[in-house]
Amino acid sequence: MLYLTSRNDLMADAFFIWNRQLMFASLHGRDADMLSFQAQLQVSNERLGFRRPEEVLSCPRLTTAEHCLNLSKYMTKYQTLNYGSVTHMFLYSDILIQPNFDSKTGWVMLDDVTADLDKAAWELVRQLSDIPLLEHWQNAVLSVLEADKSIMRFTPRIDEEYAVVGVQAVRVDIPEDFDVRLTAMLQSGRLHT
Template identity: 60%
Template sequence: MLYLTSRNNLMADAFFILENRLMFASLHGRDADMLAFQAQLQVARDYSADRLGFRQPEDQRIWPMYTTADILSGLSKHVTRYQTHNYGAVTHMFLYATELTEFNREVKSGWVLLDDLSADMDKAVWQCLQELSDVPLLNHWQNCLLAELGADRFIQRFNPAVCERYAMVGIKAAKVEVPADFGDRITDLLRNKSLTSQ
């Protein structure tokens, strides 16, 4: 289902708002509407230009409570164009928070975003964890370590939903953090035989 944006006559097939901050949006619209929107992002001066709402076509509220982003900062964009039969050339813009595409090596954190809702999130999270970890990880440790880190909220999963904390439509995501005591945790799990070397 396509959502309408609160301004500029744009449509969104996917978006992610986390605690009122726009993290990701896949927007479609005519060139003029998209250019006007980009200009507003560059010179946002009044409050209304600093927010972006997503609403279903039948919703009359311009700024729906849980699907409006009040913070539109730290965003990068990627723009393409495609031809349609009925509407001619349409512009497709991805807006995304930089931290979604770059690992933070200092604090050892990263994000995984999947546009295929049936894809295996555990596999993607495990690959992210292996990339962030200073400790080599054996593949058969996956289930144990993901459960351990998930229980302590070092792995936070965001499934498609609209709720008070976040709104996610058309994608799913996970935030992965490596705790400072990760090496000690692995040692303890090896000692109590929750993890094995083979």
């Protein structure tokens, strides 16, 4: 399903909005409309909303990004016989690109909405951790990190917390006392070497 944007007759096949911040959008449209949209993002704090074609509201509250800051873009054009040149643009927040090894935070975004988010989260935890982690610790460590919201999953849905369509994401934030927690889990027998 394609979603229409609130501005410039662009269509989105995927987007991610969290805390009213646009994190990611995959947009399609005519070249002139895309350029006009980019100019609007540069000069004003216009809201970017997404809606289904049958919805009458121009910007449904739950699918509106009020903050479009620190975005990078990747653009490509594809030729169509009926409509002329159509542009495909990916807008993405800079924090999605590279894990921050200083603060031990990172994101993984997947375009396959059926892919295993646990596997992606575990790989990121292993990258961010200063401590080597054994593969068979995955379930126990992920459950502890998820319990204290150090791992946040963003699966396709639209609600008060976030709006995700066409993608899924996971955010990992390794706590400062991660080594202490692992030691306690080893001592209690919850983790085995």
